[in-house]
Amino acid sequence: MSRLIRISQSCLSAAEKQSGMGVLDREFLGKGAEVQEFEQALAAFFGRPTVCVVNGTAAIHLAVQGCGIGHDDEVLVPSLTYVATFQAISATGARPVACDIDPATCTLDWRDAERRLTRKTKAIMPVHYSGGAGDLENIYDFARRHGLRVIEDAAHAFGTRHNGKRIGGFGDIACFSFDGIKNITSGEGGCVVADDPATLRRIQDARLLGVEKDTEKRYAGQRSWEFDVTAQGWRYHMSNIMAAIGIEQLKRFPELAAARQKLARHYDELLRNHPRIQPLKRDYDNVVPHIYAVRIKGLPDRNALRKQLLENGIQTGIHYQPNHELAFYRSSSALPLAATDAIFPELLSLPLHPDLTEQDIGAVCAQLKSLLHD
Numbered sequence: 001m002s003r004l005i006r007i008s009q010s011c012l013s014a015a016e017k018q019s020g021m022g023v024l025d026r027e028f029l030g031k032g033a034e035v036q037e038f039e040q041a042l043a044a045f046f047g048r049p050t051v052c053v054v055n056g057t058a059a060i061h062l063a064v065q066g067c068g069i070g071h072d073d074e075v076l077v078p079s080l081t082y083v084a085t086f087q088a089i090s091a092t093g094a095r096p097v098a099c100d101i102d103p104a105t106c107t108l109d110w111r112d113a114e115r116r117l118t119r120k121t122k123a124i125m126p127v128h129y130s131g132g133a134g135d136l137e138n139i140y141d142f143a144r145r146h147g148l149r150v151i152e153d154a155a156h157a158f159g160t161r162h163n164g165k166r167i168g169g170f171g172d173i174a175c176f177s178f179d180g181i182k183n184i185t186s187g188e189g190g191c192v193v194a195d196d197p198a199t200l201r202r203i204q205d206a207r208l209l210g211v212e213k214d215t216e217k218r219y220a221g222q223r224s225w226e227f228d229v230t231a232q233g234w235r236y237h238m239s240n241i242m243a244a245i246g247i248e249q250l251k252r253f254p255e256l257a258a259a260r261q262k263l264a265r266h267y268d269e270l271l272r273n274h275p276r277i278q279p280l281k282r283d284y285d286n287v288v289p290h291i292y293a294v295r296i297k298g299l300p301d302r303n304a305l306r307k308q309l310l311e312n313g314i315q316t317g318i319h320y321q322p323n324h325e326l327a328f329y330r331s332s333s334a335l336p337l338a339a340t341d342a343i344f345p346e347l348l349s350l351p352l353h354p355d356l357t358e359q360d361i362g363a364v365c366a367q368l369k370s371l372l373h374d
């Protein structure tokens with residue numbers, strides 16, 4: 001058997017490794033100069049203030065809390081997302097309300113969300129599934145009409161442009177993940193990008209156990225020995241080791257993004273007009289894809305197909321088991337989720353990461369088509 005074509009993998013060059021080692025050599029591992037430098041580089045990238053944290057889940061948790069949302073409040077969110085999105089919402093005491101998706105894009109259907117509005121609804125959280133931001137204009141219109149905050153789970157969408165603007169560079173709040181296999185990585189890590197100074201201040205303090213203005217102190221090389229705390233905080237700050245890796249990844253991002261886009265375009269081309277395999281509708285001149293998911297119409301047994309692909313050296317994934325099916329979140333859907341329920345058994349994610357070649361994509365498509373033919 002030839003080498004395994006992995007569904008995803010971290011893609012690190014010597015520069016990231018050296019940069020991380022530099023922090024180990026200097027023996028200042030916590031939150032200091034490298035985190036400040038990474039935040040400044042990200043702020044320049046987005047054109048907006050950026051707060052770095054320990055992972056994407058923490059970014060979402062802090063964003064929800066930073067909007068003053070908590071116990072007994074409700075947040076509209078697509079069921080088809082990683083459980084991190086739901087856990088980050090419920091960590092604040094708020095209730096995630098599972099919404100349906102537009103099956104063509106697998107992103108939030110705001111009309112469905114509207115049916116689930118209550119007096120307790122405080123925010124809507126679109127998830128930029130696979131990197132596409134979906135119907136974001138209408139989601140923002142909907143939010144304005146109902147006085148809701150918009151917290152974008154942009155964990156898949158680092159680098160994506162939407163109507164000419166970078167995700168994170170406009171709107172209310174966007175949360176990103178720098179997990180090892182996301183569009184860029186800092187080992188683990190994540191960030192919140194926002195405009196509103198009051199929200200940003202609450203997020204900055206809450207990531208450092210609620211110690212007020214501790215960020216400024218640490219960036220000045222000091223510690224807060226005497227301080228006040230007025231709100232619940234968490235130990236969610238980013239470390240210098242992570243930031244040092246992230247700084248170098250960000251420099252390489254144009255090349256990493258172009259590789260993902262080229263491979264996704266190649267998939268689209270090879271799968272075009274197939275009678276059963278439906279790629280998602282995405283414009284890869286603007287979308288930087290984190291995953292490449294397809295819908296396989298009339299798929300009777302996804303696990304059997306995945307097993308056969310694996311036997312041929314091709315790893316695949318499932319993004320995601322809908323959250324309203326999980327025991328902890330079963331009560332999140334008072335109304336049916338027809339599109340999600342229909343599409344989920346037919347969703348399959350094919351390998352996508354910058355170290356793959358067009359030949360690899362060709363091999364995956366050939367194998368998949370031949371297995372579906374039998």
Ligand SMILES: *Cc1c(COP(=O)(O)O)cnc(C)c1O
Pocket residue numbers: 055056057058081082084085127153155156176177178179189190
């Ligand atoms: C990865 C991911 C997260 C969480 O990010 P972590 O850095 O893994 O905590 C949240 N939402 C989605 C959709 C993700 O894919």
